[in-house]
Amino acid sequence: MISFKKEIYNTTYLHPRKDFQKIDVFAEARYDPLTGHRVRIYGIEWKTKRVDFFYLGEKSKDRCPFCKDALERMAARFPKDFLEEGHFKKGESTLIPNILPYAENAAVVILTKEHIVPMGKMKKSTIYDGISLIFEYSRKISSYKRKDYNFAHLHWNYMPTSGGSLIHPHMQVYVTDTALNYHNRVLEKAKDFKKNTGQEFFSKYLKKEVEEQERFILKKGRCNLLAPFASKGMLGEFLIIIEDSYNYREILDEDIKDMAEILRLISLFFEAKEIPGFNLALFSSPIGEEVILNHIRIYPRVYRDVEVFATDIETPTLLYGESFCLISPEKNAKDLKSFLETNYDNWED
């Protein structure tokens, strides 16, 4: 069964701003209910500082390969027997081959004509077009290569804090038969869970989160948004679980619309908190297997210190795999809910 395991630990020191009195500081170690991954959570008031991406954007505009003229003239094209037009297009989004061989099939969607779209300014329809193009490409490459590729690893590095080197908004996908490393771990653990309980993990987990109402935020259609019990990001994490949907081909047009709407709401929340970027990734079951529900993880990314470009990922996180979260998932969920309630009138495009 699913358990929300946590332990309290403390550290003691003589506090420099409290007349060097001896104090105990308490924190929590929580364990991901599926993978057992430990995160350390300590609620501290930590404010991000605004990053001027317009300035950086202007500096990088001249050499941007995704701005309109360069994109039409210079971007890689698909072979004509695969796609006569060379690029997939929908609305203002364009999907092109990724020139770096990240995977057997790797593509990039350039989402907008605008070179820079800061947090909160991306339209819902643009997010919808981008995700739709990724699944259109994934289906088409499968039939072109006469293979039932198991996965469409949709992911998004939004803004340079996320590691994205190009500021021009773009999403990516790898269409492969194999899971990526962490995804593999999730699948293995979910297989064990199913073997032991006869049930799919994320359906059970979602049910428990809905019952508890501590971290559950909202539901649109089949998409459920929550702040996961063991959030990994320095400023927490959000999770969208799509009910009754196991592999990428089972994600319907309505689901993409709901996902786009939820992502827009999250981006408005991030804008209000001055979080300039995020990482996002889709996790699915292989075709024909019901191991995990389709779900999307969204991980806010900030500079820890804007002035020295310190990132929010340090050695313990990167090399030891230890996660430190400065905000509790419960507070993150509560803050997002109250933000949406306060700004309800501004939800729509």
Ligand SMILES: [Zn+2]
């Ligand atoms: Zn550009």
